Amino acid sequence: MSATPIPPRLEVQSLRRVFDGQPVVDDVSFSIPAGQVTCLLGPSGCGKSTTLRMIAGVDMQDAGRIFVDGKLICDTVFRVPPERRAIGLMFQDFALFPHLTVAENVGFGLKGSAAEKRARVEELLGKVRLTRHANSYPHALSGGEQQRVALARALAPRPGILLMDEPFSGLDERLRDDIRDDTLALLKDEGTAVLLVTHEPHEAMRMADEILLMRSGKIVQRGAPYNLYNAPVDRAAAAFFSDINVLKGRVQGALTPTPFGDFLTPGHADGTEIDIVIRPQHLKIDFDRAGRGPNPTPQDGTPARGIVERARFLGRESLVEFRMEFDGSILRASVPNVFLPKPGTPMWLMIRRDRCFVFAA
Numbered sequence: 001m002s003a004t005p006i007p008p009r010l011e012v013q014s015l016r017r018v019f020d021g022q023p024v025v026d027d028v029s030f031s032i033p034a035g036q037v038t039c040l041l042g043p044s045g046c047g048k049s050t051t052l053r054m055i056a057g058v059d060m061q062d063a064g065r066i067f068v069d070g071k072l073i074c075d076t077v078f079r080v081p082p083e084r085r086a087i088g089l090m091f092q093d094f095a096l097f098p099h100l101t102v103a104e105n106v107g108f109g110l111k112g113s114a115a116e117k118r119a120r121v122e123e124l125l126g127k128v129r130l131t132r133h134a135n136s137y138p139h140a141l142s143g144g145e146q147q148r149v150a151l152a153r154a155l156a157p158r159p160g161i162l163l164m165d166e167p168f169s170g171l172d173e174r175l176r177d178d179i180r181d182d183t184l185a186l187l188k189d190e191g192t193a194v195l196l197v198t199h200e201p202h203e204a205m206r207m208a209d210e211i212l213l214m215r216s217g218k219i220v221q222r223g224a225p226y227n228l229y230n231a232p233v234d235r236a237a238a239a240f241f242s243d244i245n246v247l248k249g250r251v252q253g254a255l256t257p258t259p260f261g262d263f264l265t266p267g268h269a270d271g272t273e274i275d276i277v278i279r280p281q282h283l284k285i286d287f288d289r290a291g292r293g294p295n296p297t298p299q300d301g302t303p304a305r306g307i308v309e310r311a312r313f314l315g316r317e318s319l320v321e322f323r324m325e326f327d328g329s330i331l332r333a334s335v336p337n338v339f340l341p342k343p344g345t346p347m348w349l350m351i352r353r354d355r356c357f358v359f360a361a
């Protein structure tokens, strides 16, 4: 006897929304199981919030279907109203009730007996470490504490699904990573399926089990943070996660010759223009030995010489800009810790074949 598969907590099928004749959400499909955090990541205006609003039920799609625990909650005809979707919401402005205490804010949407409500509020205040602030008013709390109250309030009715729209963007940058980690621990503890909207790759990498990379209304890539970072689908996807260097070339017989040696470019027709993309931390640097650099290797190709244009210390790493002798272009290399060669110093750069990405331009 085979077990019935558990349906995903949230499933979205071919969601579409058109404004003024323009699709702003275009054939978006994904699913989120219980206990998973999925980040909808993309630049401003790509359609993230519109997607979230349709799932919340405050906007209606032009096509597509939404399911919760395998049950249809919305298509273009049938629609469960927002308040009956058992979906929690948390937005950038925490929108706490200023005239209610912390405990009253957290208990606001709760049903059940007074004792049950009190127990749930106490449990959550303990989990967000705000028990001693139970009787404070929101204005007396820091931004980070207010964020934790908002999180506790959103989770209090045990929603199976929590939608979060840029929930950390109002917070002090130095606090954010700690608050993200605490939030993630609580979400995992509660087993909630989370859809978190953000335009910050760092946030998505830190929070997500799965990232959905969105551009112009479409999901262009999906996967674990590691996969998006290390196997981007195109140049723009690579550039979304860090600075990139781009080397141009043209295919000749499955190879693309460059000043850094030949790159294997199978599957591209002769004459195709190629972008070879490499992140600054993956350029290899070597010293100049009386005009000579290291020997070419199959892993690193041929070294090419550049002259240090400037070098800056950024805290965890140093960023060195090289003006390349072969065409005068600039390549940026980042090096851990302090590495500040003087401007004018000649050095050799290599491109690790296992760390670069090759795309048709």
Ligand SMILES: Nc1ncnc2c1ncn2[C@@H]1O[C@H](COP(=O)(O)OP(=O)(O)OP(=O)(O)O)[C@@H](O)[C@H]1O
Pocket (backbone or CB within 6 Å): 019, 020, 024, 042, 043, 044, 045, 046, 047, 048, 049, 050, 051, 199
């Ligand atoms: N009610 C509306 N009427 C017309 N156009 C809209 C409406 N809501 C959103 N749009 C447009 O749809 C596009 C996507 O907006 P959306 O807010 O979903 O993007 P976003 O990715 O969440 O961006 P941001 O991070 O800036 O909020 C934008 O071009 C926006 O101007």
